[in-house]
Amino acid sequence: MLARIGHIAYNTYREAVRDRVLYNLVFFALLLVGSTPLFGQISIGLERIVLVNLGLTSISIFGTVIAIFIGIGLVSKEIERKTLYTVLSRPVRRWEFLLGKYFGLAGTLAVNTFFMAIGFFAALLYLNHAFGRSDGQLLVAIYFIVLQFLIITAITLLFSSFSSPLLSALFAFALFFIGNFADDLRGLAGILKGTQHWLVMGLSYLVPNFGAMNVISQVAHEQAVSGALVLQNSIYALFYATAALSAAIMIFERRNLK
Amino acid sequence: MNAIEISGLQKSYSVGFFRKTEKVALKDLSLEVHEGEIFGYLGPNGAGKTTTLKLLMGLMFPTRGWAKILGKDIDDPLVRASVGFLPEQPYFYDYLTAAELLEYYAQLSGVPAKERGARARKMLERVGLAGSENTQLRKFSKGMLQRAGIAQAIVHDPKILFLDEPMSGLDPIGRREVRDLIQELHDEGKTIFFSTHILSDAETLCDRVAVLNKGELRGIGVVADLLADSGNKVEVVWQGSAATAAVCALNAECHTTGEIARAIVAKTMLDAAIDAIRRAKGNLISVTPVQTTLEEYFLKRIEQGATAGGNAKADSAVLEVKT
Numbered sequence: 399m400l401a402r403i404g405h406i407a408y409n410t411y412r413e414a415v416r417d418r419v420l421y422n423l424v425f426f427a428l429l430l431v432g433s434t435p436l437f438g439q440i441s442i443g444l445e446r447i448v449l450v451n452l453g454l455t456s457i458s459i460f461g462t463v464i465a466i467f468i469g470i471g472l473v474s475k476e477i478e479r480k481t482l483y484t485v486l487s488r489p490v491r492r493w494e495f496l497l498g499k500y501f502g503l504a505g506t507l508a509v510n511t512f513f514m515a516i517g518f519f520a521a522l523l524y525l526n527h528a529f530g531r532s533d534g535q536l537l538v539a540i541y542f543i544v545l546q547f548l549i550i551t552a553i554t555l556l557f558s559s560f561s562s563p564l565l566s567a568l569f570a571f572a573l574f575f576i577g578n579f580a581d582d583l584r585g586l587a588g589i590l591k592g593t594q595h596w597l598v599m600g601l602s603y604l605v606p607n608f609g610a611m612n613v614i615s616q617v618a619h620e621q622a623v624s625g626a627l628v629l630q631n632s633i634y635a636l637f638y639a640t641a642a643l644s645a646a647i648m649i650f651e652r653r654n655l656k
Numbered sequence: 657m658n659a660i661e662i663s664g665l666q667k668s669y670s671v672g673f674f675r676k677t678e679k680v681a682l683k684d685l686s687l688e689v690h691e692g693e694i695f696g697y698l699g700p701n702g703a704g705k706t707t708t709l710k711l712l713m714g715l716m717f718p719t720r721g722w723a724k725i726l727g728k729d730i731d732d733p734l735v736r737a738s739v740g741f742l743p744e745q746p747y748f749y750d751y752l753t754a755a756e757l758l759e760y761y762a763q764l765s766g767v768p769a770k771e772r773g774a775r776a777r778k779m780l781e782r783v784g785l786a787g788s789e790n791t792q793l794r795k796f797s798k799g800m801l802q803r804a805g806i807a808q809a810i811v812h813d814p815k816i817l818f819l820d821e822p823m824s825g826l827d828p829i830g831r832r833e834v835r836d837l838i839q840e841l842h843d844e845g846k847t848i849f850f851s852t853h854i855l856s857d858a859e860t861l862c863d864r865v866a867v868l869n870k871g872e873l874r875g876i877g878v879v880a881d882l883l884a885d886s887g888n889k890v891e892v893v894w895q896g897s898a899a900t901a902a903v904c905a906l907n908a909e910c911h912t913t914g915e916i917a918r919a920i921v922a923k924t925m926l927d928a929a930i931d932a933i934r935r936a937k938g939n940l941i942s943v944t945p946v947q948t949t950l951e952e953y954f955l956k957r958i959e960q961g962a963t964a965g966g967n968a969k970a971d972s973a974v975l976e977v978k979t
Binding site for chain 1: 710713714715716717733734736737739740741743745746747748749751752760761763764765766805808809812818
């Protein structure tokens with residue numbers, strides 16, 4: 399079982415790293431991260447803040463774009479090209495296939511983030527000539543970005559298990575956008591009353607709370623991130639991704655592959 | 657033991673905007689395939705052949721009925737370790753090389769790591785792709801992809817092979833090679849279930865065939881028996897036109913070319929036809945039993961089905977008869 403999931407994950411990773419689109423995206427991300435010291439020079443005394451904000455936001459946005467654009471094709475492309483038929487006609491369970499696909503893409507994103515993080519820290523070193531103590535917090539921000547990728551990949555896989563690639567991409571981007579304002583939704587629910595209050599409150603808990611995982615501004619200003627938040631976000635991401643994957647598996651297990 | 661048992665298998669879909677109309681893709685299919693035989697599954701395009709294969713492979717779920725492969729329910733994924741499947745017009749991961757593709761499928765089928773590389777190379781050689789091991793599949797022609805498809809279906813040495821239109825997209829030489837390969841696999845003791853609408857392939861290869869049309873089974877049996885059932889006519893050829901009128905009067909189908917006449921008569925009328933030729937002092941040249949082809953049998957079953965369904969119009973079955 400684990401071996402089959404591993405083989406599918408490795409094949410998914412291999413597909414992603416042999417795709418030229420991925421290299422284009424990573425190249426642009428690295429270019430943006432690498433050029434952040436130039437933006438810093440415009441704002442005297444704020445170089446580090448600008449670099450951290452711009453660099454980490456680039457890693458987050460490019461990673462999300464990669465997660466969604468590769469994620470939407472993970473299942474639909476396999477059905478469209480019938481490659482899934484030759485996989486599922488072997489002793490492979492449908493949930494093993496989905497988990498393999500998920501871990502393959504998650505692995506791809508982790509590797510990409512690693513390389514983009516190297517680019518980011520190189521730019522930081524170029525600017526400051528040395529790493530400070532507070533720079534360790536940047537790793538926490540990057541860890542939170544990876545947690546966001548794990549959630550967004552699971553959501554994309556959920557949508558792609560029953561919807562077309564275009565709609566899956568639209569749904570996933572919309573959810574990513576709304577998720578960044580989950581706290582604001584809760585604030586809105588607070589000033590609403592009756593049914594509207596409960597509807598907006600329910601929605602704010604249903605969408606992924608990416609706002610709580612965005613500590614870029616905080617670490618840019620060299621503020622520490624609490625251990626409690628790290629634990630809370632880790633558990634939240636684990637539960638959210640597991641729930642989204644479970645829903646994807648439930649739908650995919652019943653799907654007729656026409 | 658039966659390699660495949662199918663009982664009352666049915667698949668229907670809800671179609672239309674409100675999904676209130678039910679479309680039956682496969683209706684109450686029951687058949688058995690014996691171990692070690694080549695079983696041809698025939699039918700025009702849209703007959704339900706691919707639907708049957710998808711149901712057997714667990715890619716679709718039946719509305720009713722059940723099926724077993726090697727005595728195990730098709731829902732059991734472990735049974736698929738003994739099964740090889742070639743979908744119609746296969747398309748594989750084009751970023752992989754042929755050897756990587758086969759190794760990947762061997763991994764998924766549980767082939768031990770030590771054997772995978774050698775097995776992949778051997779299978780590629782067997783399907784005529786030796787030398788293309790390290791070529792990415794995106795550079796393969798349609799015929800090469802079909803061969804790679806057959807190689808992936810046999811890489812784990814399955815007991816049963818399900819092949820959906822295995823000869824489609826191949827040139828005459830390729831089709832001949834695939835036919836020979838299927839025969840070789842059969843000689844090794846494998847059970848082969850293949851769907852086709854190319855009747856000459858089925859006639860050459862199959863021990864038994866089933867004819868399917870519009871989701872319903874129209875006929876099943878040993879090829880020779882099916883053909884013998886309808887082969888009750890003989891062709892009589894003689895010289896001398898004087899006997900033509902008398903022979904044609906026996907409800908025969910007559911053709912005359914110069915002094916040579918030819919008539920197809922029922923076996924029961926053969927003696928009467930020969931007597932008529934002798935009386936007219938004709939010179940009898942030959943008497944040959946008419947061998948009904950699988951194509952004729954197929955068309956007859958399809959037309960019978962159409963008539964039974966209240967549709968007198970000939971079925972618009974798309975047939976391909978190649979040699």
